Amino acid sequence: MKTARLIYNPTSGREQIRKNLAYVLERLEQAGYETSTHATTGEGCAKRAARKAGENGYDLVIAAGGDGTIFEVVNGLADLETRPNLGLIPAGTTNDFARALRIPRDIEKVCDILCGGHFEPIDIGRVDDRYFINIAAGGMLTELTYEVPSKLKTAVGQLAYYIKGLEKLPYITPRKVKIEYDGKLFEGEIMMFLVSNTNSVGGFEKLAPDASLQDGMFDFILVKKLSFPEFLHLATLALRGEHIHHPKVMYVHANRIKVQVEGDMQLNLDGEHGGALPAEFVNMYQHFQMLTPKDRIQRR
Ligand SMILES: Nc1ncnc2c1ncn2[C@@H]1O[C@H](COP(=O)(O)OP(=O)(O)OP(=O)(O)O)[C@@H](O)[C@H]1O
Numbered sequence: 649m650k651t652a653r654l655i656y657n658p659t660s661g662r663e664q665i666r667k668n669l670a671y672v673l674e675r676l677e678q679a680g681y682e683t684s685t686h687a688t689t690g691e692g693c694a695k696r697a698a699r700k701a702g703e704n705g706y707d708l709v710i711a712a713g714g715d716g717t718i719f720e721v722v723n724g725l726a727d728l729e730t731r732p733n734l735g736l737i738p739a740g741t742t743n744d745f746a747r748a749l750r751i752p753r754d755i756e757k758v759c760d761i762l763c764g765g766h767f768e769p770i771d772i773g774r775v776d777d778r779y780f781i782n783i784a785a786g787g788m789l790t791e792l793t794y795e796v797p798s799k800l801k802t803a804v805g806q807l808a809y810y811i812k813g814l815e816k817l818p819y820i821t822p823r824k825v826k827i828e829y830d831g832k833l834f835e836g837e838i839m840m841f842l843v844s845n846t847n848s849v850g851g852f853e854k855l856a857p858d859a860s861l862q863d864g865m866f867d868f869i870l871v872k873k874l875s876f877p878e879f880l881h882l883a884t885l886a887l888r889g890e891h892i893h894h895p896k897v898m899y900v901h902a903n904r905i906k907v908q909v910e911g912d913m914q915l916n917l918d919g920e921h922g923g924a925l926p927a928e929f930v931n932m933y934q935h936f937q938m939l940t941p942k943d944r945i946q947r948r
Pocket of ligand 1: 715720
């Protein structure tokens with residue numbers, strides 16, 4: 649019999665996951681998995697539980713929660729020589745990664761995917777000894793994902809990010825950077841940068857419109873210095889995926905990106921605080937096998 653470890657965050661999103669546990673376990677059993685569960689208790693718990701599951705030889709590790717839970721699970725497993733397959737139950741507020749993989753929130757459909765046996769290889773990103781699955785970002789507004797209080801997210805969902813964002817807009821200033829990417833160089837003042845592994849970031853589905861999870865490349869987006877009205881215009885273009893043609897935006901594909909900054913800039917990794925820059929981002933080609941919908945359209 650195959651073995652699965654279901655690691656879930658009982659506080660994710662609107663706290664639905666616990667109610668669905670019995671159903672999920674029954675479906676996994678029918679699909680031939682002997683499954684055990686682990687409820688996380690706080691920061692770092694999902695990472696430790698995933699690591700242990702990997703070391704104990706589980707065939708499948710399922711992360712149930714928001715992007716933060718998946719981030720921890722991936723970080724617990726990524727540097728193991730033999731890694732279990734990954735499954736995902738989206739139960740967070742934004743669920744960018746699940747959205748990128750076209751994994752719905754409906755629990756029956758999620759179980760169809762978990763039990764369907766359709767695996768796809770996926771890339772992940774590495775920064776020093778840490779990993780990310782969705783996005784690494786620095787600069788303007790990128791700190792929002794970990795500054796928004798969990799209670800506010802539970803109450804109003806994604807709107808919480810926009811409320812906090814408006815509060816911060818007047819305090820934003822550009823930063824001087826030196827960026828090396830696949831042998832090329834950019835030097836100048838920027839508002840923000842995004843190193844994206846998927847096309848779905850912060851609830852914007854078209855922020856990195858060409859991103860593929862299987863090509864060994866990041867979509868690298870850089871927003872150069874701009875005025876407040878220019879920024880607002882850019883934000884509206886971003887909703888339609890048209891920002892990449894804006895003259896103040898640089899959009900390239902790269903496998904390895906090194907960012908150095910003058911002064912302080914904090915790093916955001918998959919929505920969590922990732923320390924301060926400088927940093928080097930490396931794409932780890934098809935590092936995991938992941939359960940995905942059979943009819944998912946593959947890019948590039
Ligand atoms: N039992 C718990 N009580 C409080 N916090 C927890 C618990 N278990 C995990 N956490 C914290 O929750 C964070 C991850 O939350 P998660 O991403 O799953 O949900 P979310 O914040 O609702 O969703 P999203 O990231 O999509 O906005 C973890 O990094 C961890 O610090």
